[in-house]
Amino acid sequence: MKKNKIEIKGLHKAFGDKVVLDGVDIEIKEGESLVVIGGSGTGKSVLIKCIQGILTPDSGSIKIDGIDITQLDREEAEKSYAKMGMLFQGAALFDSLKVWENVAFGLIENQKMPRKSALREAIRVLRQVGLGADVADLYPSELSGGMQKRVGLARAIATKPEIIFFDEPTTGLDPIMSDVINNLIIESVKGLGATALTITHDMASARKIADKIAMLYKGKIVWQGTVKEMDKTNNPYVKQFINGSSEGPISVEV
Amino acid sequence: MNYINIQTTINISRKERIMMRFYKKFLRRLGKTLVTFFSRLGELSLFVARSVYHCMTPPFYFKLLGRQFLDIGFYSLPVVALTTIFAGMVIALQTYSGFSSYGAESAVASVVLISVTRELAPVFCGLMVAGRIGAAMAAEIGTMRVTEQIDALTTLSTNPFKYLVAPRIIAGVLVLPMLVVVGDIIGIFGGYVVSIYQLDFNPANYINSTINELQSIDIITGLIKGAVFGFIISLMGCYNGYKSRGGAQGVGEATTNAVVASSILILIFNYIITGMLFTK
Numbered sequence: 001m002k003k004n005k006i007e008i009k010g011l012h013k014a015f016g017d018k019v020v021l022d023g024v025d026i027e028i029k030e031g032e033s034l035v036v037i038g039g040s041g042t043g044k045s046v047l048i049k050c051i052q053g054i055l056t057p058d059s060g061s062i063k064i065d066g067i068d069i070t071q072l073d074r075e076e077a078e079k080s081y082a083k084m085g086m087l088f089q090g091a092a093l094f095d096s097l098k099v100w101e102n103v104a105f106g107l108i109e110n111q112k113m114p115r116k117s118a119l120r121e122a123i124r125v126l127r128q129v130g131l132g133a134d135v136a137d138l139y140p141s142e143l144s145g146g147m148q149k150r151v152g153l154a155r156a157i158a159t160k161p162e163i164i165f166f167d168e169p170t171t172g173l174d175p176i177m178s179d180v181i182n183n184l185i186i187e188s189v190k191g192l193g194a195t196a197l198t199i200t201h202d203m204a205s206a207r208k209i210a211d212k213i214a215m216l217y218k219g220k221i222v223w224q225g226t227v228k229e230m231d232k233t234n235n236p237y238v239k240q241f242i243n244g245s246s247e248g249p250i251s252v253e254v
Numbered sequence: 255m256n257y258i259n260i261q262t263t264i265n266i267s268r269k270e271r272i273m274m275r276f277y278k279k280f281l282r283r284l285g286k287t288l289v290t291f292f293s294r295l296g297e298l299s300l301f302v303a304r305s306v307y308h309c310m311t312p313p314f315y316f317k318l319l320g321r322q323f324l325d326i327g328f329y330s331l332p333v334v335a336l337t338t339i340f341a342g343m344v345i346a347l348q349t350y351s352g353f354s355s356y357g358a359e360s361a362v363a364s365v366v367l368i369s370v371t372r373e374l375a376p377v378f379c380g381l382m383v384a385g386r387i388g389a390a391m392a393a394e395i396g397t398m399r400v401t402e403q404i405d406a407l408t409t410l411s412t413n414p415f416k417y418l419v420a421p422r423i424i425a426g427v428l429v430l431p432m433l434v435v436v437g438d439i440i441g442i443f444g445g446y447v448v449s450i451y452q453l454d455f456n457p458a459n460y461i462n463s464t465i466n467e468l469q470s471i472d473i474i475t476g477l478i479k480g481a482v483f484g485f486i487i488s489l490m491g492c493y494n495g496y497k498s499r500g501g502a503q504g505v506g507e508a509t510t511n512a513v514v515a516s517s518i519l520i521l522i523f524n525y526i527i528t529g530m531l532f533t534k
């Protein structure tokens with residue numbers, strides 16, 4: 001029986017009087033890949049930002065390796081945050097830095113690696129995500145969307161994190177490029193033996209990446225299970241979401 | 255009879271209701287504005303406290319600090335030079351037209367000296383740098399905010415206050431005073447040029463009266479104002495950028511707010527500092 005890497009209980013987060021997360025419970029075992037699905041604006045990004053300490057939750061506990069990081073002060077929690085890496089929705093590359101400096105950012109700034117070996121390491125990781133050494137000296141604005149996603153992935157895995165978050169990794173990419181990114185995600189997560197939490201509304205991607213799937217709706221996890229279970233479930237929310245139908249219990253606020 | 259009576263009561267209560275509604279709406283607006291104002295003020299104070307704390311504590315990013323020195327200081331030299339030289343020139347002309355020929359020479363020299371060093375050079379430096387740098391800071395940091403680059407910094411265990419805000423504020427506070435000194439020299443030179451070539455003063459006399467009039471308070475005022483203005487410019491640029499939200503439009507607003515807020519604050523604090531230093 002594997003240990004829980006991430007354990008979230010009763011997570012609440014509101015902005016003003018707008019409640020976004022209303023008691024989210026999630027458990028992810030070590031080395032497992034959980035995909036959280038849910039419509040746009042349901043608070044999927046807010047969820048992972050709370051786990052990473054970018055946003056402070058209003059209440060609830062977030063345990064990483066059994067330690068509740070919401071109870072620690074910033075400096076102690078920083079040790080847990082250092083175990084995490086993240087691929088952002090829009091890649092969020094630093095546009096004032098070259099591609100290799102982006103990839104090596106965590107290595108240079110935190111692990112204090114000398115620039116020369118950091119460059120070598122960056123090129124190695126870039127190759128891992130299918131990019132040649134020739135892009136290392138370019139700036140992010142000179143790359144296509146798919147390439148930016150790859151560089152973002154390279155930056156996320158360069159520090160060898162134990163937990164990786166993927167925020168809509170395939171949104172805005174064509175189906176073929178999506179599949180390439182999905183494969184890269186699977187490879188790099190397996191390669192590192194990392195625990196992964198992906199949020200997406202791309203069902204093809206979810207099926208491919210997930211060990212388990214959870215559905216977020218109205219600030220709560222309304223369903224959880226494996227991909228097989230998802231195809232058999234009678235849960236009306238999940239069925240509606242998979243079928244992409246506008247009719248069902250999920251009301252779309254326009 | 256009865257019918258009319260009922261009508262009037264209804265009319266009155268309707269009027270009252272409208273008044274009530276208007277009143278409620280007004281109070282709600284007022285309350286909301288006040289709440290927004292105070293929460294903004296609180297937010298800003300917190301931002302100032304965090305910025306100052308992170309300016310004082312390691313790690314320091316010297317490379318980024320160097321870049322800011324160049325951006326704020328070196329590349330602002332042309333605009334500072336142009337604005338202060340014309341300021342000095344126009345003050346010389348204006349003072350001369352105000353005084354009759356008797357004693358004009360020493361009067362022009364000392365008025366140019368005092369107005370340039372104490373007021374014109376600091377204020378022009380402040381306003382020019384606010385337009386040039388405050389806007390650029392808000393745009394850069396705002397773009398980093400809306401494209402999640404600031405969040406990305408956090409996930410890479412780098413504090414955005416240390417990495418983005420501290421270098422800008424430190425550079426602003428240190429560089430502006432230097433720019434003001436440069437502005438002092440160029441502004442006085444502008445006055446000199448007009449006095450000698452247009453008003454036909456004696457160069458030696460003019461220089462002599464400038465040097466005789468020069469007090470350390472003139473330079474010190476400029477240095478203090480420069481440091482305060484530098485802090486205001488960097489703070490407003492960073493704060494507005496940091497808090498910007500909602501894509502390109504949000505960044506545009508942040509840029510405008512940064513320039514407007516820092517320009518107004520510069521003029522207000524210019525008055526306050528002059529008041530503190532020169533009224534006994």
Ligand SMILES: Nc1ncnc2c1ncn2[C@@H]1O[C@H](COP(=O)(O)OP(=O)(O)O)[C@@H](O)[C@H]1O
Pocket residue numbers: 015020038039040041042043044045046047
């Ligand atoms: N920093 C913030 N301040 C205020 N509201 C926010 C903030 N971040 C997110 N929200 C709101 O929370 C809701 C959920 O956002 P998000 O998590 O980005 O949705 P998604 O599921 O598409 O990733 C949105 O309605 C958004 O407006």
Ligand SMILES: [Mg+2]
Pocket residue numbers: 044045089167168
């Ligand atoms: Mg999102």
